[in-house]
Amino acid sequence: MTTITFREAAPGDEPQIEWFVRALAEYEALLHEVQATQADFAAALFGPTPACHALFAELDGETVGFALWFFNFSTFVGRAGLYVEDVFVLPSHRGHGVGRAIFSELARRAIAAGCQRMDWSVLDNNTPAVKFYGAIGARPQDEWTVQRLTGDALLAMAKGA
Numbered sequence: 001m002t003t004i005t006f007r008e009a010a011p012g013d014e015p016q017i018e019w020f021v022r023a024l025a026e027y028e029a030l031l032h033e034v035q036a037t038q039a040d041f042a043a044a045l046f047g048p049t050p051a052c053h054a055l056f057a058e059l060d061g062e063t064v065g066f067a068l069w070f071f072n073f074s075t076f077v078g079r080a081g082l083y084v085e086d087v088f089v090l091p092s093h094r095g096h097g098v099g100r101a102i103f104s105e106l107a108r109r110a111i112a113a114g115c116q117r118m119d120w121s122v123l124d125n126n127t128p129a130v131k132f133y134g135a136i137g138a139r140p141q142d143e144w145t146v147q148r149l150t151g152d153a154l155l156a157m158a159k160g161a
Helices: 014-027 038-046 098-112 127-135 151-158
Strands: 004-008 053-059 062-074 079-089 118-120
Touching: 004 098, 014 038, 014 062, 014 079, 053 098, 062 098, 079 098, 098 118
Parallel strands: 079 118
Antiparallel strands: 004 053, 053 062, 062 079
16 A cells, blocks of 8 residues: 655755746646746745745655645634645546545635635646535635736736727
């Protein structure tokens, strides 16, 4: 029987974090959008005010999965929530419980931190992930639409335009 264990990301893991992020982006056909560097991950994860957290899933000592998350806040609930930014399991290790183990670990961390919920986004066309999320009890929030300001629109808004 194989055992899935977790290892906290630590300084020096930036190359592996970048690799997993790029692998996820490639899987989602969004590699062209990746701008983050190892220095960005070092600052975000290990700087004086960490903005996020990351872990690696290991199966018999081999790193086979990755998760990155941060805490948000719901004014409706009055509590923090755990927002899962990225989860990626190597294609060769999918279907063996690694993804479920990652989400279970993140759920334990959410509860330990007093969170009432976990949220994440998934591409509509990622049918395997949508099916998996339904199987673990997640429900789509169809009444909400993600909005984003970026690039020139973000700059214009910052200038009050």
